[in-house]
Amino acid sequence: MHSSGRWSGDSWTAREIGQQPATWLRVAEVVRRARPGIAELVGDGRRRIVLTGAGTSAFVGEVVARDLARRLGRPVEAIATTEIVADPAGVVVDDRPILLVSFARSGNSPESVAAADLLHRLTPGLRHLVITCDSGGQLARRWSGAANAVVVALPEEVNDRGFAMTSSFTGMALAALLAFGVDVDVAALARAGSTVLGDAAEHAAAIAGAKPARLVFLGSGPLRGLAREAALKCLELTRGEVVGLADSALGFRHGPKSVLDERTVAVIFLSTEPHTRAYDVDIARELVQSLGEERVVVVGGEADGEFGGARSWPVPVPAGLPVAGYALLAVIAAQTTALACSLALGITPDNPFPEGEVNRVVQGVVIHDFEPPEVG
Structure with a gap:
């Protein structure tokens, strides 16, 4: 850190x-x-x-x-x-x-x-x-x-x-x-990553301080994969005590929005592409109405009121960086948030499952023989 x-x-x-x-x-x-x-x-x-x-x-x-x-x-x-x-x-x-x-x-x-x-x-x-x-x-x-x-x-x-x-x-x-x-530009990416790390502890501690029981991560396009990774980090490092869920900005309204309650914090990974970004802004504003300003965080946004009062977690984006490159910066927000929540719960992040319920390298998988179906 x-x-x-x-x-x-x-x-x-x-x-x-x-x-x-x-x-x-x-x-x-x-x-x-x-x-x-x-x-x-x-x-x-x-x-x-x-x-x-x-x-x-x-x-x-x-x-x-x-x-x-x-x-x-x-x-x-x-x-x-x-x-x-x-x-x-x-x-x-x-x-x-x-x-x-x-x-x-x-x-x-x-x-x-x-x-x-x-x-x-x-x-x-x-x-x-x-x-x-x-x-x-x-x-x-x-x-x-x-x-x-x-x-x-x-x-x-x-x-x-x-x-x-x-x-x-x-x-x-x-x-x-x-x-x-x-x-x-890997050198520029590394400089931006150092900047994100510079205030990550403060932002992550604020989310953990809200004592969420559920963390909803939303990302669109390639950032949906990032949202899934963020939810997994939350589940792993908090031993499932904070439930992590992932979806896209548009997909979330189609049923998954039912998960929202007074102990939910929503984190939106703001796309760097203008068209996709518009949908991220829409869901951020909507979630502020449901959860309140303190329980909605926009990663990649600036505190300029565009998101209906949601909290912002700025992420610098070097010129020409592809969306997947931006994801490497934005995931730091997810990683540090999961770590902050883990520590707030008194869990050892390096070994959250001391009894071995979940393992670093998956165990218990039996690989069954596969015979290709006959053609014709």
Whole structure:
């Protein structure tokens, strides 16, 4: 955490949130060295590009998919490993070759290994790009040296030692953008990240001080994946004592709005794109009417009254930064809020489940054999 923050040095989680701007510069150097091999994997426009992972790693794909599609000029799909493993026939629907981009902190989750192996068996000409934080993990070892694969192992410090993924999330997302040639000024991004961290403790403590029982995170387009990651961080670090929910600005009105009560705090991730932003502003104003000014926070907004009196959490946006790059800055608000709520509840953020109800690397998954259906 920033040196003025009251969490500085208290836990791995706090340190790993605070180290992110510095790690982004090192991630960029690792990806720069891997770019020639990655370019060979992409192939022509017929090749499907599927981004996969589980939990936070799946949300990486959701955040970056649209910016990758714009850069490459072709559809890019984010499909979780949990979906691939449970329904492989729903993923392999034709004979188009696939580039499978696997995101993994450890690469030791059963679904991470199984998803890649399943598609390798079912899809002719499958290629693999593995972006991982652990060069010694099963996924990295499985595909290192393979002729149809590139493994990008991020710097060791990005392999979070805390329970929840923080710097691993932003490190893998940035690596994906750079791997496919999305233009990101990493030095400017790092400076902006340091600025966000500078007053994060104050903003996050204010939200935790409201003693929310429910935290609703809303984001549109790529920021819906960010909202899902924010809700997960809340659930993980508070041991489920603060319920995190995620939706889009427009989707929230279609039933999920029923969750609002007097102990709800709503956090809106304001889009950097004007058209999308208009819908974010609308829902912020509406929620102020439902919850009051103190229980609505707009991340990325300025305190200028545009949001009906909602509290603002400013986020500087370097010129030309893609939406997915902005998400790496905005997620700091989610991470620090979850940490503040965890500490306010007296929970140890590095080990919120000391009895092992939930584990850092998922356990208890049985991978069942899959036999492809007969065609014709």
